[in-house]
Amino acid sequence: MSEDLLRISDLKVSYGGIEAVRGISFNVRQGEIVTLIGANGAGKSSTLRAISGLVKPAGGKVELEGEDITAKDSSVIVSKGLMMVPEGRKIFPNLSVLENLKIGAYLRNDDLTEDLEAVYGYFPRLKERSWQAGGTLSGGEQQMLAVGRALMGRPKVLMMDEPSLGLAPIVVQDIFEIIRRIHENGTTVLLIEQNANMALHVADRAYVIENGKISLEGTGKELLSNEKVQAAYLGAKG
Amino acid sequence: MEYVISVLLSGISVGGQYALIAIGYTLVYGILRLINFAHGDVFMVAGLLGIYLTAVLPIPVSLPLVIVFTVLLGFTIERAAYRPLREAPRMSVMISAIGVSYLLQNTATYVTGGQPMTYPTIPFLSDTVNVAGTQTKWVVIITPILVLILVTILSMLINGTKIGMAMRAVSKDFETSRLMGIKINLVISVTFIIGSALAAVGSNLFFTNYPAITPMAGAMPGLKAFVAAVFGGIGSIPGAVLGAFLIGICETIIKGLPSSWDVSVFSDAFTFALLIVILVFKPQGLFGEAAADKV
Ligand SMILES: Nc1ncnc2c1ncn2[C@@H]1O[C@H](COP(=O)(O)OP(=O)(O)O)[C@@H](O)[C@H]1O
Numbered sequence: 379m380s381e382d383l384l385r386i387s388d389l390k391v392s393y394g395g396i397e398a399v400r401g402i403s404f405n406v407r408q409g410e411i412v413t414l415i416g417a418n419g420a421g422k423s424s425t426l427r428a429i430s431g432l433v434k435p436a437g438g439k440v441e442l443e444g445e446d447i448t449a450k451d452s453s454v455i456v457s458k459g460l461m462m463v464p465e466g467r468k469i470f471p472n473l474s475v476l477e478n479l480k481i482g483a484y485l486r487n488d489d490l491t492e493d494l495e496a497v498y499g500y501f502p503r504l505k506e507r508s509w510q511a512g513g514t515l516s517g518g519e520q521q522m523l524a525v526g527r528a529l530m531g532r533p534k535v536l537m538m539d540e541p542s543l544g545l546a547p548i549v550v551q552d553i554f555e556i557i558r559r560i561h562e563n564g565t566t567v568l569l570i571e572q573n574a575n576m577a578l579h580v581a582d583r584a585y586v587i588e589n590g591k592i593s594l595e596g597t598g599k600e601l602l603s604n605e606k607v608q609a610a611y612l613g614a615k616g
Numbered sequence: 617m618e619y620v621i622s623v624l625l626s627g628i629s630v631g632g633q634y635a636l637i638a639i640g641y642t643l644v645y646g647i648l649r650l651i652n653f654a655h656g657d658v659f660m661v662a663g664l665l666g667i668y669l670t671a672v673l674p675i676p677v678s679l680p681l682v683i684v685f686t687v688l689l690g691f692t693i694e695r696a697a698y699r700p701l702r703e704a705p706r707m708s709v710m711i712s713a714i715g716v717s718y719l720l721q722n723t724a725t726y727v728t729g730g731q732p733m734t735y736p737t738i739p740f741l742s743d744t745v746n747v748a749g750t751q752t753k754w755v756v757i758i759t760p761i762l763v764l765i766l767v768t769i770l771s772m773l774i775n776g777t778k779i780g781m782a783m784r785a786v787s788k789d790f791e792t793s794r795l796m797g798i799k800i801n802l803v804i805s806v807t808f809i810i811g812s813a814l815a816a817v818g819s820n821l822f823f824t825n826y827p828a829i830t831p832m833a834g835a836m837p838g839l840k841a842f843v844a845a846v847f848g849g850i851g852s853i854p855g856a857v858l859g860a861f862l863i864g865i866c867e868t869i870i871k872g873l874p875s876s877w878d879v880s881v882f883s884d885a886f887t888f889a890l891l892i893v894i895l896v897f898k899p900q901g902l903f904g905e906a907a908a909d910k911v
């Protein structure tokens with residue numbers, strides 16, 4: 379058990395009495411890509427937002443390397459090594475591309491040159507545009523910027539909320555290729571997706587969320603060949 | 617000609633003083649989308665602090681202390697009256713701001729007994745100097761220079777430092793800023809501190825030209841500065857500064873028109889007419905952003 383980097387136990391989130399997340403437990407081990415898949419409104423974002431301190435969980439526990447970080451202030455959670463790529467990218471449109479990257483390292487005080495080079499290595503286009511305002515980038519470039527920004531925080535776990543949302547299929551391919559490379563270079567990834575096909579192919583392990591509860595879990599391969607998953611999430615697109 | 621120069625000079629000077637107040641409005645609006653109605657009264661309190669502190673301490677000590685205490689006041693107002701309402705509807709915060717405004721005015725009335733208080737003579741501000749053949753006070757010369765210096769420092773802070781970057785990020789998106797590890801409340805406090813410090817400097821300059829301070833003395837300059845901020849595009853610092861200079865100059869010109877024309881009493885009304893005209897043609901103000909928060 380001790381190799382669990384991130385452990386979520388019986389997490390609950392409610393909005394004014396309406397339970398969006400109803401007792402979710404899962405774990406992410408060092409070096410894994412774990413994915414949570416589920417339909418719109420299943421409670422995926424709420425789960426991530428509770429982990430990163432944006433919403434107070436109604437119950438349950440979040441532990442990073444054995445340390446309880448439940449409902450801590452976001453800045454504390456970031457400082458412990460959890461960085462999130464939010465749903466909808468949410469880059470800062472008024473900051474330059476370079477500043478958007480630097481702000482991902484807001485809590486760091488050391489030299490950023492190496493990390494910037496690494497991010498530009500993944501996303502050469504960001505380097506060409508480093509002086510442009512973030513808001514002038516295309517959707518795909520903004521997603522890359524959002525991922526790069528999170529990497530600048532040197533996360534122990536990189537959490538991504540639907541990075542493929544609203545992007546052209548070819549760009550989605552790029553994004554997943556990058557996720558694979560980031561993972562190969564040693565970053566542990568918690569990936570949330572509606573694009574089950576892509577996510578399950580890249581993931582070591584996966585959980586299916588339905589109505590705020592985990593309904594299935596297994597390795598990426600197991601879930602890809604699971605009949606229920608095929609019917610519900612891989613159907614037409616599979 | 618000399619008359620024209622002296623009118624222009626004093627217009628620039630008044631404009632600079634409005635600018636120092638207007639920056640406080642525009643900074644706070646930029647981050648909290650809050651019109652801080654208490655800001656003009658903070659400016660008035662800074663004036664009163666100037667009176668009380670210079671009475672007991674030498675000027676090189678008392679003027680910096682005025683800034684320190686005004687900063688503390690601005691900081692405390694945010695902590696006590698605005699922060700607890702962070703999740704509340706914006707209208708509630710607005711009402712809280714109006715409440716603070718009256719609290720400051722009433723407290724000033726209580727402390728001063730409602731009597732106009734004579735502002736001290738600060739030698740290097742009120743001594744006269746000859747410029748282009750006209751006699752004027754040093755404050756008229758010093759104000760625009762000081763404004764220029766302070767605005768330059770402020771833009772360097774906002775565009776070139778980490779906390780400035782955080783301020784720009786927070787002004788766009790609280791939640792994502794938190795995901796970067798930024799402490800929102802700290803950034804907001806810094807904003808109030810800067811705004812209050814500039815208002816304190818502005819009050820020293822402004823009240824040097826006025827014989828006395830009443831508890832209402834912050835209302836009109838506060839309102840003008842607010843208009844300047846809206847005029848320039850609220851949230852924009854260059855906009856607020858430019859707007860303030862324009863308003864200061866226009867108002868002084870109208871006040872300076874020949875008395876036989878009998879228009880000088882309308883100088884305040886003119887300010888607002890000007891604002892309305894600008895906003896008809898440019899609803900976002902001079903440098904305001906088009907519709908907010910497009911993705
Ligand atoms: N801020 C909120 N206030 C009220 N209800 C919310 C809020 N955010 C999400 N919900 C509700 O919680 C449920 C789960 O939403 P979410 O976590 O965003 O799902 P997903 O990311 O899986 O699409 C949905 O029914 C959604 O309407």
Ligand SMILES: [Mg+2]
Nearest residue numbers: 422423424465
């Ligand atoms: Mg979601």
